[in-house]
Amino acid sequence: MRLSVSHVTTYRYDPPRRGMVQSLRLTPAVFEGQQAIDWRVDVPGGFRGAAFRDGAGDWVETVSLQGPMPEVAVTVQGEVETRDLSGVLRGHRETVPPVAYLRTTNSTELDPRLRELAGDALEGASLQDRLDQAHRLTSAVRDAIEYLPGRTHTGTSAAEALEQGHGVCQDHTHALISVAIASGIPARYVTGYLFVDDGNGHEASHAWAELHIEGMGWIGFDAANRCCPDDRYIRLGSGHDATYAAPIRGLAEGTGSETLEVAVKVSESSQQQQQQ
Template sequence: MILTVLHKTRYDFETPVAGIIQSQRLTPARCDGQRVIDWQVEVPGAVMGQVFRDGAGDYIQTVSLRKPATHIEVTVSGTVETTDTSGVLRGHRERVPPRAYMRATPRTKPNRAIAELVAEALDAHAAAPALERAHMLAAAVAQALPYRPGATHAHTTAAEAMNEGAGVCQDHTHVLIACAHLADLPARYVAGYLNATDDGSPHEASHAWAELFIDGLGWVGFDASNKCCPNEHYIRLGSGLDAQDAAPIRGLVLGGATEALDVTVVIEAQQQ
């Protein structure tokens, strides 16, 4: 499938700021299942550092603007050819040992409700292979947290989302990571794009899902929000321990002012 992406992030400041600096993770990962045909990240007026690849295999770039500004706009556009790998991440060069993804952050720290969810899902299937247990956990999370935009916010933790009983892709991912850790499966947060499909299932174009490490298979993606594994409708950007760690843009406004943020993401499949 050929997917085109147009992703604009615009920051408007009430009063001019002294500058801005960002660490961007906005280039698709190099792995089987996705091939970049063309890709640009543009930030008018900014100094762009060279793109480098970190130990997790993500493409990282430093972008800075060191002069007074009233707004800044990041435009990501490109075309990617995708194929379905049933969620399995292959051909991805990375150096981080999977066991390093066993640690929790404040956002993925399990609470009792999450522990009970894991026990309910897995207790009867202790002998099941890891891949099967991973599927069971993803299904359990999907069931426990119906998709409901607005139920949570950008800083909601896995535990808080469980208490709320609903959430969006970020919450599903955090809770699934917490569940996986309890089941002794390394897990991480993946940020990317999702092509909106017409089958009525919930979706977010700027999307997130979890990857769980399955011995013998490697990293496998699980999208609890859409009750599936990532397929040719997905574009993988990068990963981290949680939403903050994996954020496509981590930035800081110098001489901070109130900002208005406007994000639009359009993903389209080209007609074959």
């Protein structure tokens, strides 16, 4: 499938900031399931700094800006050819060992309820069949946390989302990471895009988890949608949680109010539609 992405993130400051440094993880990952046909990341007024592929195999760029800045916009435009690999991250090169993803963060910290959820999900499961365990944990998280936007926030932890019983893809992903780690399965947070074939494109970024299954490697599990990523998904980058994997991280010089506006649209490219 060929997908087109338009993603604009706008920060507005009052009073204007004196300067800023940003770290951008906004370039599609390199693996057999996707290939960027055309991809541009623009920050008007920004000065490009270091660019490198980190230990997790993600492309990271740095940008600095000099003020005064009342507004900063980060624009992504591009097309990606995707393939359905049933969630398997085949052909992705990285140097960080899977065992590094057996630690939790504030967002994925385990509590008794999460441990109980993991234990109940794996009751009767084969100790040797890690893939089946991963699917069971994914279903258990989705059953326990109803998809309900507007009730959680960026700082909500997996334990808090489970206690409330509702959340969004970020909360499902944090909870799945938690219960996977509790079960001895390395797990990490993935950011990207998801195309929904509703005729209007999809107006949001997306997040899901990857669990490392020995003998198979990293496999994606989208608890929010009860599936493994297929050719509707575009993978950007990963990390221990939403903060580590954030597509944009920055440090601004100055104080005052900040507002954020995000507009994302994922659609089938015009070339894809002509071929149908």
